[in-house]
Amino acid sequence: MQFQDTTALEMFVDYQRAQNLAVTTIRNRRSILTTFARKTGTLVDCDVFTLRRYIGRAEDVSPGTRRTERGALIAFYTFLHDEGLRADNPSTKLPVVRVPKGKPRPFTREQIDAMLNSGAYSRTRAMILVGYYQGFRVSSIARVHGHDIDLASMTIGTVVKGSKAVRLPLHEVVAELSLTMPADGYWFPARDGSGGHVRSTSVTDLITKAKVRAGITDPKLTPHSLRHAFGTDLVEQGVDIRVVQELLVHENLSTTQIYTGVSESRKSAGIATLETRSVPERSGRGAARIAA
Structure with a gap:
């Protein structure tokens, strides 16, 4: 990357740290932007056409990855524009990435x-x-950490997305495990x-x-x-x-x-809850005409 690109990227990292963003978010965005600069040969001076070409590149890239890359690019160029490091913000013209609804992928x-x-x-x-x-x-x-475990209240503390600290119920298996940790x-x-x-x-x-x-x-x-x-x-x-x-x-x-x-x-148990009902074997129209 050129000197101005490296400098701008480090300034962006500092800005995100000041926002108290998660370390993983900052690291992932840096990786995305560094890869983008290496593959396109530009970063700070990039135009919207290069951004679109990169997001829509003909590679085996999942829609979710394209959306994540788009988010990192928007955050970076919005920062440059707000800080006066660019007169415009090319990312405002990036189209929304359509991502199919996700499906669960659990282990059995x-x-x-x-x-x-x-x-x-x-x-x-x-x-x-x-x-x-x-x-x-x-x-x-x-x-x-050992201090996250409270066996008296059977809870465990952790930090989730957005650097949010929470306490959750502690499963007995993990409580037993804690005695060996x-x-x-x-x-x-x-x-x-x-x-x-x-x-x-x-x-x-x-x-x-x-x-x-x-x-x-x-x-x-x-x-x-x-x-x-x-x-x-x-x-x-x-x-x-x-x-x-x-x-x-x-x-x-x-x-x-x-x-x-x-x-x-x-699903089968759910549909089986619908009550059965008796269904006539014949329409009954003939009998109705005779009666008339």
Whole structure:
């Protein structure tokens, strides 16, 4: 990247930190913008036609990825315009990316059991348990700390999207697990001696390896599928969708509905609730004419 591009990107990073945006959001946006600059050869001075060409490039890119890239570009060029670093904002003319409604991609209970019994080390097994029994994202799994656990109230604290701190009910499996984990430190400490926790990517890698060892080949199943399984299984057990929404800490119910699949057995049970009724074998029109 050119000097002005690098400088502008660092200024944008500083601005986002001042907004107290999540570290993962800042890191992902930096990666998107750096890749964009490398592939197009421009960043600060980019025009709307280059932006559109990049978002709509003829590559195997998912609609969700295109939408995420669009969001990062809009945030960056809006920042440049507001700060007077550009006279215009080319991103205002970017079309909306149409994304099909998402579908749940949960692990089955059998698949979760297979991962737990795949030869995974205790560290990885603990990550899988927290992901499934608490419905945590990998970022929340990575930073579980002993101080987050309150066995007296049976709750666990975490930080969700938007840097929002919440306390959630603690599942008994995770409560039991806590007795074997550090009470005064991170459950999954970084191995570099920094005293911090592992990166989210490390959690993803370890759970993915357990998935592969378990013989699960579906590419659509990812560590995030543990969260989908959490939501889906709660619904299967008859938990109200609003309760599931609160446990997943979703702002909108529509987001929760993406996470919560409905099994064929529940569909069949649902349609079976409609009462049967007797249906006449004949129309009865002939008898009606005779009577007339």
